[in-house]
Amino acid sequence: MPDVIVTERPRPGVLLIRLDRPDALNAMNAQLVESLHDVLADVRHDSETRAIVVTGSGRAFCAGIDLRGYGAPPGAQEGEGRAQAGMRVQQHIAALVEAFRGARPPVIAAINGAAAGGGMALALMADVRIMSETASMHASFINRGQSSCDIGVSWLLPRMIGFARAAEIMLTGRPVDAAECERVGLVSRVVPAERIVDEAIDVAEDIARNSPFGVWMTKEVMWSNLEVPSLRAAMDLENRTQILAAMTRDHREAVLSFLEKRPAVYRNH
Secondary structure, three states: OOOOEEEEEEEOOEEEEEEOOHHHOOOEOHHHHHHHHHHHHHHOOOOOOOEEEEEEOOOEEEOOEOOOOOOOOOOOOOOOOHHHHHHHHHHHHHHHHHHHHHOOOOEEEEEOOEEEOHHHHHHHHOOEEEEEOOOEEEOHHHHHOOOOOOOOHHHHHHHHHOHHHHHHHHHHOOEEEHHHHHHOOOOOEEEOHHHHHHHHHHHHHHHHOOOHHHHHHHHHHHHHOOOOOOHHHHHHHHHHHHHHHHOOHHHHHHHHHHHOOOOOOOOOO
16 A cells, blocks of 8 residues: 655654645545554654654645545454444544654644644644644534544643634634634744745754753643643642753753853763
8 A cells, every 4th residue: 555654854853744645635544544653653752853743745734534434443343333433443543642742752733734623633733833824724523513522622722722712613613724823822833835844844953952851841741731730730740850850961961061152962861
């Protein structure tokens, strides 16, 4: 079968992942989702990969689940009931949320075109979102007779832009253009279409200049502190993490390189 994920290393420490089903607008099928799981698993604990950029080939980022047929996810069994088979597909896709969150390198979504349904969810899973000025997002699940509460969207979107805005977007399924996404804080920046991947790689390179442990802990603690019940609990986690970081050799290298006015050389020690 043809590859549906293309990877490259455009700069030191940066992994570029392209969803590569352009004729299907990079819609999710079992092969694409499993390939994405495989790539993320390969770099989950890789200190040499310091940041990841995810984008789509062609004119779309990702059109969501392939309505022409998803295919059989791993472990599918002949003769399963409809509910059982459907749950297997649902969990196969939804597990991407933990795959994105569990990867140590931060993930930057370079949203080059339409991100609809599961494609919007894929963009929300990322740690940073950069958007082409011609792109848009659609919570289009509801336009297909389903709930918009899918693949983590009902948890992620209200925390990013507030309940009222999230509810309106999720209940209507209307397109949200790049200007609105930037205005409400759904993306960090909007750039010309021809610059989208280069801009994301620049951000990835900025991240990669920092210590692997510092970046890892920043990503992990930020996500964890979205779930803690109080400021005190959040600061307790910050305090312990900061002491761990201060005990690394890379912390000493960062201080020394600053004093010596030279780039730091990190070894993940």
